[in-house]
Amino acid sequence: MSPPPRERCSGQGGFSLLELLVTLIVVVLITSLVSLNVGSGGREIRLEAQLRDIASVAAYALDEAQMLGLDYGLLLHQEYAEGSLLYGYSWRERRPEGWREPGSGKDIFAPGMLPDDVELELELEGVPVAELSLEGGDEQAAPQVVLYASGETSAGAIDVRHRQSGELLWRLEWDLLGRFQLLRRGELDEET
Numbered sequence: 001m002s003p004p005p006r007e008r009c010s011g012q013g014g015f016s017l018l019e020l021l022v023t024l025i026v027v028v029l030i031t032s033l034v035s036l037n038v039g040s041g042g043r044e045i046r047l048e049a050q051l052r053d054i055a056s057v058a059a060y061a062l063d064e065a066q067m068l069g070l071d072y073g074l075l076l077h078q079e080y081a082e083g084s085l086l087y088g089y090s091w092r093e094r095r096p097e098g099w100r101e102p103g104s105g106k107d108i109f110a111p112g113m114l115p116d117d118v119e120l121e122l123e124l125e126g127v128p129v130a131e132l133s134l135e136g137g138d139e140q141a142a143p144q145v146v147l148y149a150s151g152e153t154s155a156g157a158i159d160v161r162h163r164q165s166g167e168l169l170w171r172l173e174w175d176l177l178g179r180f181q182l183l184r185r186g187e188l189d190e191e192t
Contacts, residue, residue, distance in 0.1 A: 055180035062147045062178040073143025087120045088113040092143045119163050124156040153178045
């Protein structure tokens with residue numbers, strides 16, 4: 001006796017090539033959206049870390065200024081790179097010949113560039129500062145924010161805004177005694 005011949009069913013299990021392609025396209029789209037969201041979240045985290053670093057280095061610089069009897073400063077500047085306007089920052093130390101890069105603590109006083117999708121607004125003593133600095137942060141340029149050896153500084157704030165929408169992302173503000181505070185969207189965090 002031979003086995004019965006296989007009967008072909010019209011309801012055979014499996015997927016057609018078209019169904020597999022549609023599924024693959026949906027998976028790729030979802031993966032792309034997730035990676036875009038994670039990428040932009042990473043940028044926000046890096047921006048926050050840079051701003052926190054500026055605040056902590058400023059506090060360190062104020063301590064150093066008092067111990068060494070030297071004035072330190074934060075220089076904000078603009079640079080054009082590949083057709084985009086970028087904002088950067090560097091640290092300065094007042095010497096007899098003028099403002100220069102700090103002689104010690106090169107790792108601590110490292111310059112930095114902010115992401116290309118943000119812009120800065122500087123305010124000193126409640127007055128907006130229109131011009132940040134010379135293009136590129138000239139070697140001898142005087143800083144806008146000075147941390148004096150006496151332990152004081154001019155009160156002020158830096159607003160970090162999204163370049164396209166103008167939305168306030170962060171506000172870094174400080175008082176006459178150099179106490180820096182980072183505020184998300186310019187408001188105190190309810191948790192603190």
